[in-house]
Every structure is written in C-alpha cells, then in structure tokens.
Amino acid sequence: MEDNIINVTVVDREGIEHPLLAPTDMAMNMMEVCKSYDLPVEGTCGGMALCASCHMYILSDHTLSEASEDEENMLDQAFFVKSNSRLGCQIKISEEIDGLRVQLAPVGAE
DSSP, X not given: OOTTEEEEEEEOTTSOEEEEEEESSSOOBHHHHHHHTXXXXXXXXXXXXXXXXXXXXXXXXXXXXXXXXXXXXXXXXXXXXXXXEEEGGGSBOOGGGTTEEXXXXXXXTO
C-alpha cells in the first residue's frame, strides 16, 4: 500500500464491484471518492448530511464513527434503509477504513 492511499471497494447498483484507491491526506469522504470515479452517487447537498443521495450499505466489518444526529435524521427519511446504512458523505477516508466494502443503495422509491 502506498503512503496516504487506502483500498476501498464499492459495489454499484448493478452488483458490479469497483476496487478503488482513496487518498487519506485530502480530507475526502466516500461520496467524494465515488464521484471522483464517476460512480452514480449524487451528493446533491455537497456532503452536509442534508440529503440521502449518497446512501450506502456497509458490507465489511469495519467499525465506523457513530452516525451524527443529522445523519440519523436523514436516514430516517431515506428509502431502503437497513441496519448497515450510512451516508457516504459522513464516512471519512482514513487509514482505519482500509479495505472497506460498501454497496450503493437503490435510489428513490423504486
């Protein structure tokens, strides 16, 4: 592993796995990493936990920081929420999440 680079895997809505490299020294989050690889993540609110367009499911056993009250409130209003749901904008890229696996949640009330 290069310095300041971690590996994450994103499973898109079609079930295709995307192994990605993410920098730990640029204050990025999972939503921004997905967008930088042109994966279908909206990030409509710009990462402020004010929408659920970066809703994703955590597939790996990583321990993430607790969801903030804002994130919990947003997930309460989102569709297809599961016990492993998080907002990608609230998952900070750090050494601790090296190897993280997530799946993009379905969009809207489909």
